[in-house]
Amino acid sequence: MDTVKPEIARLFAAKEARRHKLAALPFPEKVRAVVCLQEMAAPLLRARGRKVRVWTLDNRVT
Amino acid sequence: MKRTLQVLNELERGGVIERYAIGGAMGATFYVEPLLTFDLDVFVVLPPNVGDLISLAPLYEALRARGYAEEGECVLIEGVPVQFLPAYNALLEEALMEARETSYEDALTKVVRAEYLVAICLQTGRDKDRERVHIFREQAELDMGYLAGVLQRHGLEGKWKQWTP
Numbered sequence: 001m002d003t004v005k006p007e008i009a010r011l012f013a014a015k016e017a018r019r020h021k022l023a024a025l026p027f028p029e030k031v032r033a034v035v036c037l038q039e040m041a042a043p044l045l046r047a048r049g050r051k052v053r054v055w056t057l058d059n060r061v062t
Numbered sequence: 063m064k065r066t067l068q069v070l071n072e073l074e075r076g077g078v079i080e081r082y083a084i085g086g087a088m089g090a091t092f093y094v095e096p097l098l099t100f101d102l103d104v105f106v107v108l109p110p111n112v113g114d115l116i117s118l119a120p121l122y123e124a125l126r127a128r129g130y131a132e133e134g135e136c137v138l139i140e141g142v143p144v145q146f147l148p149a150y151n152a153l154l155e156e157a158l159m160e161a162r163e164t165s166y167e168d169a170l171t172k173v174v175r176a177e178y179l180v181a182i183c184l185q186t187g188r189d190k191d192r193e194r195v196h197i198f199r200e201q202a203e204l205d206m207g208y209l210a211g212v213l214q215r216h217g218l219e220g221k222w223k224q225w226t227p
Binding site for chain 1: 063091134140167
């Protein structure tokens, strides 16, 4: 059976820990993170012909 | 987003909608890592209509009167495309009744409980719902006793077993 090398296992564990850290963020910070994801994804989706709109947040600091 | 939620609260206070709660990917994001979405899914209980037909027309009309235009299946409210989904079955009605109150930058709002979001995913049954259930199980603090009750009441125990071997 294949086994995952320890350094790869560490990377997976770190990724998992980061996802849990993100899950624990306050809701407004998560909303800001979603808008960042939208900004990253929008150009790719538009290039594929999908109409998407990045949200406007009331008091976003960029 | 804060203004968007305030508009939803105004609609509720004005009786245009009886009750609302955030669901979908943004509802899930309340409990787990941020998930990419471009729509704010809002479940609504609408006031009783003539002939008992569920119609979003009065809601859309009220929004149009406030200057908010429809954009595809959504209404653009203060920079956020909002998709309104009427509570069309017993599970959604219960999810709305049990939604939790929270605040977003001083604006009060309601979010569907994680256990109901899981149940709605099971009922909807798409690939992305399956993936979302997996994320909920990994990251959200689910009240398993509460979830068991929801699944039992809505006949979703079999699907839960099937999706979570």
